[in-house]
Amino acid sequence: MSILLEARHIQFSVSEHKSSFFAPPRKTVLQDVSLHVAERETLGIVGSSGSGKSTLSRILTGLLKPEKGEVLFQGQALRDTAGQVRKDVRPHIQMIFQDPQGALDPRQTIRQIVKEPLHQTPLSTEEKERRVRQALTDVALPVDAADRYPRMFSGGQRQRIAIARALVTRPSVIIADEAVSALDVSTQAVVLNLLMDLQNRYGLSYIFVSHDLAVIRHISHRVAVLDGGRIVETGPTVSVLDHPQHPTTRALIDASL
Ligand SMILES: Nc1ncnc2c1ncn2[C@@H]1O[C@H](COP(=O)(O)OP(=O)(O)OP(=O)(O)O)[C@@H](O)[C@H]1O
Numbered sequence: 296m297s298i299l300l301e302a303r304h305i306q307f308s309v310s311e312h313k314s315s316f317f318a319p320p321r322k323t324v325l326q327d328v329s330l331h332v333a334e335r336e337t338l339g340i341v342g343s344s345g346s347g348k349s350t351l352s353r354i355l356t357g358l359l360k361p362e363k364g365e366v367l368f369q370g371q372a373l374r375d376t377a378g379q380v381r382k383d384v385r386p387h388i389q390m391i392f393q394d395p396q397g398a399l400d401p402r403q404t405i406r407q408i409v410k411e412p413l414h415q416t417p418l419s420t421e422e423k424e425r426r427v428r429q430a431l432t433d434v435a436l437p438v439d440a441a442d443r444y445p446r447m448f449s450g451g452q453r454q455r456i457a458i459a460r461a462l463v464t465r466p467s468v469i470i471a472d473e474a475v476s477a478l479d480v481s482t483q484a485v486v487l488n489l490l491m492d493l494q495n496r497y498g499l500s501y502i503f504v505s506h507d508l509a510v511i512r513h514i515s516h517r518v519a520v521l522d523g524g525r526i527v528e529t530g531p532t533v534s535v536l537d538h539p540q541h542p543t544t545r546a547l548i549d550a551s552l
Pocket residue numbers: 309310324342343344345346347348349350351506
């Protein structure tokens with residue numbers, strides 16, 4: 296399997312205090328994080344609250360720039376020499392956020408929401424409309440959903456809308472940050488199975504970030520355990536979760552029982 300997305304020696308810190316006469320102390324959020332996801336593979340990233348999962352997701356999609364280290368897409372740097380995410384790569388990496396309610400603009404129709412990632416593309420109006428219809432069909436929403444508003448849908452349906460928006464650019468990799476955490480357990484299973492079907496159909500890769508080990512076990516081929524901004528353990532999901540080597544992994548497993 297060839298590597299699709301790779302992070303090398305990522306470092307990121309934030310200033311702890313907003314303003315100070317002296318240079319404020321900085322808190323390290325990510326330290327020397329290296330990982331990769333191959334084509335058609337799902338990498339789970341698990342860690343407790345504050346371990347750096349969301350920051351890492353944002354760096355992998357290009358929303359945040361790492362202080363040190365780099366992200367590569369198909370072996371090429373994600374950013375150009377000016378530090379901007381390369382325009383040709385942007386459509387290939389999409390993100391699904393946690394909160395389906397907050398992530399969807401309540402004033403926009405589903406058509407506007409799903410079409411939004413196509414704004415910067417040279418596709419014709421007809422092709423954009425065709426893509427929206429296809430994406431809604433892919434996530435098993437009726438095509439007439441396009442003219443409705445987010446409030447008219449359940450939590451699970453809103454997360455399908457977020458998935459449709461991620462699919463509309465025909466990405467190679469989707470970074471899902473706590474994508475099913477706001478859903479009840481049975482809706483979680485339906486959405487996870489939908490994501491796995493889409494992976495088989497379109498050969499997608501996922502980086503699936505979650506604090507929930509049951510979710511990670513369900514969907515991930517490999518898992519990386521994040522603790523205090525470092526990866527402390529990584530390997531095939533079954534071996535890491537059934538035979539944990541690191542105390543952090545054991546503590547996460549104990550806490551989930
Ligand atoms: N912009 C920022 N300013 C200040 N602190 C930040 C900032 N971004 C992240 N942090 C801190 O970095 C740490 C990691 O945050 P991050 O949101 O990446 O963790 P997380 O694992 O996703 O946590 P959670 O599961 O609670 O969302 C936290 O202690 C957080 O407070």
